[in-house]
Amino acid sequence: MGELSAYGQLLRAQARAQASYRASFGIDLFVSMLALGFDVLSVIVLYQVTPDLGGFNLREAMVITGITAAAFATADAGIGSVERLRVLVRTGQLDALLLRPLPALPQLVLTELSLRKLSRVLFGVVVLAVAVAAAPIQWTPARAALIVLAPTAGAVFFGAVFVATASVSFWWVESGEVGNAFTYGGRDLAIYPVTAYQGWFRRIFCYGLGFATVAYYPALALLDRPDPLGAPAWLGWVSPLVAAVAVGVAALVWRAGIRHYRSTGS
Incomplete structure (x- = not known):
């Protein structure tokens, strides 16, 4: 209970600090949502050039895009701030987190949490809702569960990628650009049907x-389409x-990194 209270205080402190300037916070929310909106728009624009991409029409492809958008936005809002780790390591600020009687990763996430990214989560959920409403899905209890399970598992998967990279x-x-290749690059990959890619890639x-399991295969199950x-x-x-395997790998990499870390001495 003591740890939960400490985490709650960190979260409240971040919320108060970021909402102090309401106009700026509102603009940040809107601009953050636009960033995800452009990703979704790129898929729609692509389908203005061709009615079919990898054997999928726009309505079917948007289910893939919607699952990916909701999953990535949730992961980015929840744990994407772990990308700031390289700054903390370079400046020695990570030492302060390690000295506290709390695990370093939750502290890092909460102290660097960007609440403006919550608008992306809302937008991603809306995109997914519109996509599944427009798609030819024959609803069953299993598919109703899958539409919740898929973006949730996808968010966990992307969160593990954030931590590992x-x-x-x-x-x-x-190593920031290398990490971005797998986080944001993975998102850009997952919003399109896997059939659009070839060969070794x-x-x-x-x-x-495992990026194909984020949205492509769940979308096939929802649409009742063979691969x-x-x-x-x-x-x-x-x-x-x-997602569970990805979390396990990320945990191993994180623990190895913590053991490898040496203080800057500053």
Whole structure:
């Protein structure tokens, strides 16, 4: 209970600080939402050029985009601030977190939390709701559960990617662009059907790293479509398992990084 109270105080302090200037906070919320809006708009614009992408029409593709948008926005709002780790390592500010009687990762997330990103979560959920309403989905109890399960598991997966890539800063401080390639790059990959990619790129990133399970396979299960690439239908339900594996890997990388870290001495 003491830890929960401490975390609550950190969260309240961040909320008060960021909402002190209401006009600025409101603008930040709007601009943050626009960033995700442009990602969704890029998919719509692409379909103005071609009515079919990888065997999927716009309504079907938007289900994939909606799941990805909701999942990534939730992960980014909840734990995306872990990207600031490289700054804390370089300046020595991480030492202050490690000296406190609380785990470092929750402290880092809460002290660097950006509340303006909450508008992206709302926008992502709206995009998903509109997409599934427009798509030809025959609703069953299982699919109703999947529409909640898929973006939730996707958020956990992206959160694990944020932690794992940020942890590289313990060994390589200026690793930010490498991390962005897997976090924001992974989001950009996942908003399109996997069939739009080919060769080694699809094998490594979509299958090897698990990005195909974030939205593509759950969308196939929702749409009751067989995979054009021949994968079994049960892959539409494995996203929680993949997310759990990703969390395990991220935890191992984080713990190894913490053990490797040496104070700057400042």
